[in-house]
Amino acid sequence: MTVSTDHHNEAKRDVTFRVFRFNPQVDSKPYFDDYTIPVERGITVLRALNYIKEHVDASVSYRAFCQAGICGSCGMRVNGISMLACTTQVWEVLEKSREPGIIKVEPLRNLPLVKDLIVDMDPLVGKMTHYSNWVDSTMPEEEMGKKEFLISEEEFLKYDKATDCILCASCVSECSILRANKEYVSPAVLLKSYRMNVDSRDGSHDVRLAELVKDHGVWDCTHCYRCQETCVKSIPIMDAIHGIREDAIEKRGVKDTSGAKHAEAFMDDIAKKGKLVEATLPFRTNGVFWTLQNLLPMAVKMIMKRRTPPPPPMVKPSKGIKVFRSMFREMSEHVKQDHQSHNK
Amino acid sequence: MKPFDIVIVGGGGAGLYAAMEAMKTNPALNIAVLSKVYPNRSHTSAAQGGANAALANKAKDDTVEMHIFDTIKGSDYLADQDAVEVLCGEAPKIIRELENMGTPWSRLEDNTIAQRPFGGAGRPRCCYCADKTGHTILQTLYEQCLKKGVIFFNEYFVLNLSVHGSRSRGLIAMNMKTGKVEAFAARTVIFATGGYAKMYWNRSSNAAGNTGDGQAIAFRAGIPLKDMEFVQFHPTGLRKSGLLVTEGARGEGGYLINKDGERFMSRYAPEKMELGPRDLVSRSLETEILQGRGFDSPAGKYLHLDLTHLGADLIKSRLPQIREMTMNFEGVDPIEEPIPVRPTAHYSMGGIDTDNFGRTVIDGVYAAGECACVSVHGANRLGGNSLLDILVFGRIAGHTAAQEAGRFEPGAISEDEVNQQLEEIRSGMHASGHYERYGALREELGQTLALNVGIYREATQLKQGIADVAELRERFKKVRVSDSSDVFNTNLLQVLELKNMLDLAGSVAMGALAREESRGSHTRTDFPTRDDSKWHKHTLATLVDGHIILGEKPVTMGRHELQERTY
Numbered sequence A: 001m002t003v004s005t006d007h008h009n010e011a012k013r014d015v016t017f018r019v020f021r022f023n024p025q026v027d028s029k030p031y032f033d034d035y036t037i038p039v040e041r042g043i044t045v046l047r048a049l050n051y052i053k054e055h056v057d058a059s060v061s062y063r064a065f066c067q068a069g070i071c072g073s074c075g076m077r078v079n080g081i082s083m084l085a086c087t088t089q090v091w092e093v094l095e096k097s098r099e100p101g102i103i104k105v106e107p108l109r110n111l112p113l114v115k116d117l118i119v120d121m122d123p124l125v126g127k128m129t130h131y132s133n134w135v136d137s138t139m140p141e142e143e144m145g146k147k148e149f150l151i152s153e154e155e156f157l158k159y160d161k162a163t164d165c166i167l168c169a170s171c172v173s174e175c176s177i178l179r180a181n182k183e184y185v186s187p188a189v190l191l192k193s194y195r196m197n198v199d200s201r202d203g204s205h206d207v208r209l210a211e212l213v214k215d216h217g218v219w220d221c222t223h224c225y226r227c228q229e230t231c232v233k234s235i236p237i238m239d240a241i242h243g244i245r246e247d248a249i250e251k252r253g254v255k256d257t258s259g260a261k262h263a264e265a266f267m268d269d270i271a272k273k274g275k276l277v278e279a280t281l282p283f284r285t286n287g288v289f290w291t292l293q294n295l296l297p298m299a300v301k302m303i304m305k306r307r308t309p310p311p312p313p314m315v316k317p318s319k320g321i322k323v324f325r326s327m328f329r330e331m332s333e334h335v336k337q338d339h340q341s342h343n344k
Numbered sequence B: 001m002k003p004f005d006i007v008i009v010g011g012g013g014a015g016l017y018a019a020m021e022a023m024k025t026n027p028a029l030n031i032a033v034l035s036k037v038y039p040n041r042s043h044t045s046a047a048q049g050g051a052n053a054a055l056a057n058k059a060k061d062d063t064v065e066m067h068i069f070d071t072i073k074g075s076d077y078l079a080d081q082d083a084v085e086v087l088c089g090e091a092p093k094i095i096r097e098l099e100n101m102g103t104p105w106s107r108l109e110d111n112t113i114a115q116r117p118f119g120g121a122g123r124p125r126c127c128y129c130a131d132k133t134g135h136t137i138l139q140t141l142y143e144q145c146l147k148k149g150v151i152f153f154n155e156y157f158v159l160n161l162s163v164h165g166s167r168s169r170g171l172i173a174m175n176m177k178t179g180k181v182e183a184f185a186a187r188t189v190i191f192a193t194g195g196y197a198k199m200y201w202n203r204s205s206n207a208a209g210n211t212g213d214g215q216a217i218a219f220r221a222g223i224p225l226k227d228m229e230f231v232q233f234h235p236t237g238l239r240k241s242g243l244l245v246t247e248g249a250r251g252e253g254g255y256l257i258n259k260d261g262e263r264f265m266s267r268y269a270p271e272k273m274e275l276g277p278r279d280l281v282s283r284s285l286e287t288e289i290l291q292g293r294g295f296d297s298p299a300g301k302y303l304h305l306d307l308t309h310l311g312a313d314l315i316k317s318r319l320p321q322i323r324e325m326t327m328n329f330e331g332v333d334p335i336e337e338p339i340p341v342r343p344t345a346h347y348s349m350g351g352i353d354t355d356n357f358g359r360t361v362i363d364g365v366y367a368a369g370e371c372a373c374v375s376v377h378g379a380n381r382l383g384g385n386s387l388l389d390i391l392v393f394g395r396i397a398g399h400t401a402a403q404e405a406g407r408f409e410p411g412a413i414s415e416d417e418v419n420q421q422l423e424e425i426r427s428g429m430h431a432s433g434h435y436e437r438y439g440a441l442r443e444e445l446g447q448t449l450a451l452n453v454g455i456y457r458e459a460t461q462l463k464q465g466i467a468d469v470a471e472l473r474e475r476f477k478k479v480r481v482s483d484s485s486d487v488f489n490t491n492l493l494q495v496l497e498l499k500n501m502l503d504l505a506g507s508v509a510m511g512a513l514a515r516e517e518s519r520g521s522h523t524r525t526d527f528p529t530r531d532d533s534k535w536h537k538h539t540l541a542t543l544v545d546g547h548i549i550l551g552e553k554p555v556t557m558g559r560h561e562l563q564e565r566t567y
């Protein structure tokens, strides 16, 4: 008998949850409250918060609904990173805590704060509406229900992953551009826009694209990859962002979009120096070769359309710049040939 | 605020379809949807398995007629046959409609909508999108509503209906972001608030907010509730949390195994095995556990759902959410180990009594979806028929309300009435000297229901359940709300939800005590057989002066005669 109780005690750890508090009715600024509770293995952050709410302080406020990682309600920052509280194991985050035994819980960033861990989702819904995040069916309403569109597995796979998005706004919270510009379209909205644009049932592709290339749209993204690293459903958000960009260049050319010039400058920068400002570089996650393979072709295509040759190297070339430049040249050639054979 | 023509309570599948259809029927109407969560968070998103429709894409010989028969038989002959004909007859059209609007259904080799076998169905007719069917349907509907410009009042908690005589004047709701209590005067109201199975609390697969609010509001307004005793237990809830492992896992070929390593379903449904209907499979698991063939753990006894033989590829491609869920909540990778499961309260067959058009006994008040009881599921719902139900009858209710709204005067709700609501909340719950913890009451409610009004039922236990609920209602009067803030007071909201569950729980237990037979999900060990001569009828629970009065309503029969239900 005693053995089992001992075992039981061992299986619990005292964990301090340092919870962000703010009640707009009484607080002039936010503060943190510490709650120390015993937590056994297998308990999620949401369950721990529920325990605090039920047993310690009923005023701690947060959203939660399905408790199963499917409704997207419980996005919050745990030890500084945005995630779902209901699918996050306390013991696992504890291992990575900077201060031993303490887990910091804060609201998502980049959305207006309502109270404690609750932020306002309306801006996100507003953007979904602004960027027509719906399939605008090519089938007239009165014809609906009579027959199916036939969709190939190949097409289905193009948007299958994107439809996993549960609008938890974790990616929104981590986006580096949104921190500076709240008008920015947002990663989740780019993802949804892409999902609609590759759906053959949709008839509003061009309208959506025209909106996406404007200010605060797809060209403002810096490729920092934070959104993709954060996504609670492991959706390759960057594929969608690249997809929209390539599509934009393909369908619209580059001259009409001020944003495209940003991207061009960005690519010029690579050609020139072989390095970029750290915040904008996907190297950290993906390495030089990934970047070469995935970003360069697009830059090259853009440049070919403008028929501007890549500018010569000027400033301090970084390590590996030779490989970089020769690949760049090779790809430029490649695209040029493609281009010519098309024109024949 | 200007009075609305239609106010819809609930942004799940039923509510959103109702909104869309109402706008389509009459674009000039002023329509609003109120929801306590953003619509895309609604519990419809949790439905993994799929929705039934006799499209005959997979089995070419499938027919609507067969779907009708499977549904009636599945209901243990308690479903109204005319309603079932509507459900199954509309099914192919509504699934195609969703497809036409952009739902990303999985596809067969010939590029048509994919279908798979599901419990209790004679043909593979369950249409799916991997294991995120409800999620993708809800996304599609929400997107289409945004496209159409439906007016949403998100994070509004509806408190009560304003009823005068046999007429409704609209609703009273709390804006959760400000704590303000507001009136929504309306010609018509549609309830689409989802189920009440969260009453069983930790022994439930439902979202925290599936607390039967709409049913409780209707009940308090004098609208009868039908067949409340029928609560479906899903056979495979995760051992610790009650969260659901979809039937899709068995549809794809998963085995149920006891501690002796037997595929025990051979004892109970030798032909259909794991794919027998829910109630039968749940009872089989419960019996295995009661007879000592379950595994032991501190969290209780359980059985195994084994997918390991299906292989990593299939599990990853067809059941990715299930894998993620079992890893997150149970620490088990189904590719390598069997999943620990036990039955969990899952679906409420009972609900607000409506006709086939969604109408209730109060003029201008309609209901659809899981909160309503038409009845198409009778004593037991077939897997994949509920998504279908919310779509088909959500649409019908939206259409009916749009057509009938003109008949009713726009109601006016007086400030007094609003203040009275507010006062009730303030005085009843914020008062000092209150000491009962809502968390404890909620937990105890779940425990007594699971124990006394669970899968196997018997008179003395049911009486205990009724007494426990009465005692909890008494204790509730002293419940404490310690958060005094107006902004997003989740403490208060959870207490209001608890009140709704307590208001409803009695009707479930009393219906179960009255029904002296075993039918579908309702199994009385003291009355082990179906008794058609006495109980082939619906029960109706009505609240009269604070007391629950039980009545009855005949079952509408049709082409299918009563038969014994075997699988």
Ligand SMILES: Cc1cc2nc3c(=O)[nH]c(=O)nc-3n(C[C@H](O)[C@H](O)[C@H](O)COP(=O)(O)OP(=O)(O)OC[C@H]3O[C@@H](n4cnc5c(N)ncnc54)[C@H](O)[C@@H]3O)c2cc1C
Pocket: B009, B010, B011, B012, B013, B014, B015, B034, B035, B036, B037, B038, B039, B042, B043, B044, B045, B046, B047, B048, B049, B050, B051, B052, B133, B134, B156, B157, B158, B159, B192, B193, B194, B195, B205, B206, B207, B210, B213, B214, B244, B246, B346, B347, B368, B369, B370, B371, B383, B384, B385, B386, B387, B388, B390
């Ligand atoms: C885990 C799980 C899996 C399932 N899988 C399947 C399946 O594979 N196939 C199938 O056919 N069925 C399945 N079901 C059943 C099916 O998902 C539900 O019956 C259905 O989604 C209910 O839809 P609804 O629109 O009626 O309600 P819900 O989707 O529950 O929506 C209710 C809405 O009402 C709102 N609301 C509630 N109370 C209030 C209030 N007081 N004030 C304001 N708004 C309020 C909520 O905010 C919400 O928007 C499953 C159920 C569960 C639990």
Ligand code: SF4
Pocket: A174, A175, A176, A177, A178, A186, A187, A220, A221, A222, A223, A224, A225, A226, A227, A228
């Ligand atoms: S990659 Fe673009 S969208 Fe994603 S976080 Fe960075 S800036 Fe935002």
Ligand code: SF4
Pocket: A164, A165, A166, A167, A168, A169, A170, A171, A172, A187, A188, A191, A230, A231, A232, A233, A234, A235, A237
């Ligand atoms: S893309 Fe991922 S992180 Fe962003 S909202 Fe969707 S699910 Fe959440």
Ligand code: FES
Pocket: A063, A064, A065, A066, A067, A068, A069, A070, A071, A072, A073, A074, A075, A084, A085, A086, A087
């Ligand atoms: S509560 Fe639904 S995702 Fe966490």
